[in-house]
Amino acid sequence: MLGLAWKTIKGRRGGFVAAFIAVFCGSAAVTASGILLESGFGGGVATERYAAAAVVVGADQSLPLPEDIDPAFGERVTLPASRVADVAKVPGVASAVGDIGFAANLVGPDRTVVAGPDGGAVLGHGWASAALGSFTLTPGGAPPRRGEIVLDADLAKRAGVAAGQTVELAVRSKPVRYRVSGTVSSSELRRQSAVFFDDDQARELAGRPDRVDAIGVLAQPGVDATVLAERISAAVPDVVAHTGRDRGDAEFLDVGQTRSFLAVVAGSFGGGMVMVVVFVVASTLGLSVQQRRRELALLRAIGATPRQIHRMIGAESLLVSCVAAVLGVLPGVLVAWVLRDAFAAAGTIPPDFELAIGPVPGLIGVVLCVAGARAAGYVAARRGATISPIDALGEAAVEPPGLSRGRLRTGWLLALGAVALATTLPLTIPGQAAVAGAASAALLLVIAVGLLGPRLLGGAIRTFAPLVSISSRASGFLAAANARANVRKLSTATTPLIMGVTMAAVQIFTVTTSSATALEQTEKGITADYVVTSSASGVSPEVADAVRDVPGVTAVTPVARTQVLVRYTEAGDAAAEPFTTQGIAADGLKGTLDLDVREGGLQDLKGDTVALSVSAAATIGVEIGETVDMHLGDGTAIKPRVIAVYGNGLGFGDITLPHNVVVDHTTHRLDAAVLVKAQPGADTALAGVIGQYPGAALADRAAFSAAQQRQIAGESTVNLIVNAVLLGYIAIAVVNTLVMATAARVREFALLRLIGANRGQVIRMMRAETGLVIVTSLVLGSLAAAPPLIGISLGLAESPLPAIPPLAVLGILAVAALLGWFSIMLPARLAMRPKPIDAIGIRE
Secondary structure, X not given: OHHXXXXXXXXXXXXXXXXXXXXXXXXXXXXXXXXXXXXXXXXXXXXXXXOOOOEEEEOOOEOOOOOOOOOEOOOOOOEEOXXXXXXXXXXXXXEEEEEOOEEOEEEOOOOOXXXXXXXXXXXXXXXXXXXXXXXEEOOOOOOOOOOEEEEEHHHHHHHOOOOOOEEEEEOOOOOEEEEEEEEEEOOOXXXXXEXXXXXXXXXXXXXXXXXXXXXXXXXXXXXXXXXXXHHHXXXXXXXXXXXXXXXXXXXXXXXXXXXXXXHHHHHXXXXXXXXXXXHHHHHHHHHXXXXXXXXXXXXXXXXXXXXXXXXXXXXXXXXXXXXXXXXXXXXXXXXXXXXXXXXXXXXXXXXXXXXXXXXXXXXXXXXXXXXXXXXXXXXXXXXXXXXXXXXXXXXXXOOOOOOOHHHHHHHHHXXXXXXXXXXXXXXXXXXXXXXXXXXXXXXXXXXXXXXXXXXXXXXXXXXXXXHHHHHOHHXXXXXXXXXXXXXXXXXXXXXXXXXHHHHHHHHHHHHHHHHHHHHHHHHHHEOOOEEEEEOOOOEOOHHHHHHHOOOOEEEEEEEEEEEEEEEEEEOOEEEEEEEEEEEEOOOOHHHOEOOOEEEXXXXXXXOOEEEEEHHHHHHHOOOOOOEOEEEOOOOOEEOOEEEEEEOOHXXXXXXXXXXXXXXXXXXXXXXXXXXXXXXXXXXXXHHHHHXXXXXXXXXXXXXXXXXXXXXXXXXXXXXXXXXXXXXXXXXXXXXXXXXXXXXXXHHHHHHXXXXXXXXXXXXXXXXXXXXXXXXXXXXXXXXXXXXXXXXHHHHHHOOOOOOOOHHHHHHHHHHHXXXXXXXXXXXXXXXXXXXXXXXXXXXX
């Protein structure tokens, strides 16, 4: 049977090209998502300051979950300083050095903060940690004493200072003068700059004298790093020992966060991608089999059994899909790198994050695509294999008039279920699950349209056909009649176009709705007159106290930001979810911030209390007075009591904690902003106070809202990047199926010309038919997108009206229309190049 299938493929190369392209591109997309998922576990960044350390010991930077991906903590999880001595006692350890890092703002000659390489961080450390990296003290320099610092050579060059000079440097306070005792050179610092202090002074400035960020281990000669790491893990409790490239995990906090991000994105994107790929491949193979009705009818008439038809089509789909899926793996690697670069350009992942590329993603992509194609081939062959030979010959000339009861029932059940899921779930079960359910309804509706396509398309064609006939009588009549006679084939060909409109609308307008809601909540929620922000690592905690003393200031609210992990039960199973969190002081809140409190009040927000957004409260399943099991940014476990539920979660974060609870458990213990309510005329005095803190800036409410809008737009870019791959694949599928369907009509066009129609008349008929098909597809695709968007808007904005920019609507419809138009008209023109008498003899 494989030999027969191979001969069929060689004899019908054009008929199998579309299936090949669908599987090839699907394999590339699935492989790319698999690589991102694998990188969520094995990707990383090479170490810089720990280059000389054989082993780097740190705390576990993620929350262990037994049956799920371990989510990363939002802040640095530190170790007790006593662990340094414990590690030093392990056999094979030459020395163990505790390392600490804190934000250090070096003030340049122009009173601006000098940043690290490419705008990276400038971090302060104790001088002892210099032994862990490839740092060389330049001639004439000396280790720092109290009141002195050593700068890395590149930082000193950017700041325009040399050994022996004095500089100003701020660590969570106003600038303090330090003498530069020397500089160190290092070729390893690519994403940060280092400032070394006297060890005792470094511990004081860090503010955590009894904690260390990590422990660098120098091994004795001849001791293998991997063996030493195993000894340390066995001898010292509650630590993680890193070797090789994994040492960067302990050095850079964003590595773990990037892994969690990639794992979550790839998991959700990959699942949806697989479903779309299977759907597109099934649609393409179904169209291919429909175009071979005459051949299959003849085979049945001369004695081929249903089993033989199934085996033949199965072998064909297997051969085509195997070759296409294997060839699609390499482009999948390239797609993964393109996505990585796009995420890095959007600021979501570090630019130097390296993907983990192994054989497993490609193998999974091949298996899924081949299995999907084989299953699609079986379904596509059912009609031709099970029908009687006599009926098969009849249907080879004329399409069957109706659909089976099972198909109709399944389609209507899916459609009704998707509409109910999209519109009622956000009303009955608010929270993230409701939004996700409404979004998933889009794919269910597309599948329902695929099943009910002939019925829906037939009804739409009957509605729009009179308009086509009026605009062009003869050509319009032929176009409408042809569309009605071949509605099943047209339905299969246009399903990807309908899916493209639906998916594009849902994906893009979900982003615009979320962004618009967040921006609206921010603009309405900030009632302060001024906002203090910082261009450096954060706002000094001293700023809030200093601003309170300014005459005319009536209220001051420092805001700290972090991410917490919340444990809760979902459908009887344990779950953990990261939530964006802010820490605020309740005093004076009425004059600076309005969170739209729905239940309870924020006046008692202190100690072990918490306020939740409506969405977070519904997702976690708690009410006023109940406690929430959560881990702060640095992993500290707390169980605060819920005292309020508020509406502005998208604009300010789903969880609000007391300010001191949040800021004391962040990596650098700095504020994100300070909200200020002041009387008219206080801006000059405020600017004078703010000017004492390098990097701090005073903005009014409008300027801050504009900055927030830019930040929200940047966050939305991530969703658009992921959706670009999905929509790109759907666009390829649209072109693929429409070209395939049109190119197969060579004999039809030739027959029309032989019975008297000229080439122009046939072209005009195709224009009318193309317009009819495109308008119908756009209408059906738009209608299918409506229920999910209504549900998503209800879940996000508590309104049935999503934020839909008119230009975006026109863009989606225009792109879909252009794809459909050129995918039909160009092949139609090419199909009419041969002479009619020659074309009529071309086999199907």
